[in-house]
Amino acid sequence: MAYATLAELKGRLDWELDEDELRIAASALEDASELAASYGRDWPEATVPRLVKTLVLKSASRYMRNPNGYTQSRAGDETLAWSEAHGRDAGSVYFTREEIRLLAELGGRKPTLASAPVSAWGTKAGRRRVGLIPVDYVGGDRFPMFRDEVSPW
Template identity: 55%
Template sequence: MANFATLGELKARLDWTLDADEERIATSALEDASDLACVYAGREWSATSVPRIVRTLVLKVCKRHMNNPSGYTQSRAGDEMVGWSDDQSENAGTVYFSRDEQKLLQEIGGRKPSLIAAQVSAWNSVRRPVPAGLVPVAQPTSGSKPFPLFADGEGPW
């Protein structure tokens, strides 16, 4: 699978010059982020057909990873303390898309979440057909009929 962004594009977003080891980490991060983008979008793109927003998200994820590849949440040296609050939790130190980024990728790929209605019934229950607009009675006895909810025999209202 192709990377959706180049190492040069990632270097342009970083505040420092990468050494050889950091370039290796950045290259792997670009591969991982590109693969994850395809998974969340549910589509596969080539490097030339990928939408620009996906390329931007891949670069954003890789920059976040390169700023803190070990996933530290706090660092202390002498009197100075630095803290990160990327809301990483279990993803600390890995290439990951946030929930909002995942939703955006799903929408780009055409995988919008939807609501599904499923019919639920009790075990061993028997459905009795009831005409539209009528509510069935719980225990049909001799002479009991479904009562109208909103309709009569002629129309819904």
């Protein structure tokens, strides 16, 4: 399952691919498509958004141009360097942070804020007066917390 074709990827590269590179390119397209599905959602191939296809092609062509993830190369003294910017993704098919954000939005995964009800340990809702919590001292009475029946605070 690839969201883009090998012919579309070849159109983005400026050299003719040999047999081994064609095999690697097909794998890169599949890997990029799997990543796109995991960051966004699993789109049917027939209805994949154009932007998802573009991002998959961008990621696969980035990998094909630099499969080892080099950031610097020198022929004179055989110097090679890798960047820590992509960490474990260097030398593999990856999406940038912005691309991941776009995929998440396209897949309907927007960051949201949620709340959860919280109660004191050992209390049960509806059994005690609203907003009173038990305190642990001799002759202890219930301590008002948050609100009571009359006022909001």
